[in-house]
Amino acid sequence: MPLPEPEVGLVISYAYLWRHEAEAGQEEGVKNRPCVIILSIQDQDGIKTVTVAPVTHTPPQDPETALEIPPRVKNHLGLDMERSWIVLNDLNVFAWPGFDLRPVPGAQGRYDYGFLPPALFSRAVKQLLTLRQKKRTKIQVRDQE
Template identity: 50%
Template sequence: MSLPVPRPGLVIRYGFLWSHERTAEAAKDRPCAIVVAARLVAAGDIRTIVAPITHRPPDDPTASIEIPAATCRSLGLDGGRHWLRLDELNSFAWPGFDLRPIPGRPGRYDYGMLPPRLFQRLRDGILARQKARAGRMVARDRE
């Protein structure tokens, strides 16, 4: 299977790097939702921004959105609870070095799309955190 076309709302498997990690490689691959996928004409690449999905309940409830169990099932995520983080983002040129195949699904890199209302909540939450300067972005490559 070929790589998916990056688009906002698509959930991919990605080696997400948290802002507190001091290494060049992520400690864990995880599902991440694409928030932005924009083609830059001058560079010719697709700049992509992703938000991580985690099992860890948020310390700050305003920094995450819990994903409904039905959405987790439709995406094929495990049976645990999952949160979309609003305060931690990674940016990279698509497909980057950290796009990963989904375990047990060879050649598949995406889980599917977030429902439109959930994606809107994710987008609005990220914008609000960025406006309040309460979010962190890790650039995974140099432009």
């Protein structure tokens, strides 16, 4: 199966590098996880760069920094039914497809779970923009030479 186009709202499987991992000197994420493409741009040379937000089961210490994914959406994406959040204050940026895009577990040759519903994606972006205005986001730039 070919790689998907990196469209906003698409949930991909990715070896996410958390801020604390990068600050400890790690260069690769420890765990593959669902991540939401928040931004996708293409430069004049055709190079695509994406910004992703990770999905985690760990409840946020500060509710403002994450958005819970409703069970109905988790079911639609084929994710487990444990509570999960999109973390909006810790992001990765990389050239598409990068070295850390991973196949979805149990989904032969697929790299994505599907799209967030537009209303949920809009809420995530609005919350992220608020965090950016307050200078409460950190971005790890990865896989770019």
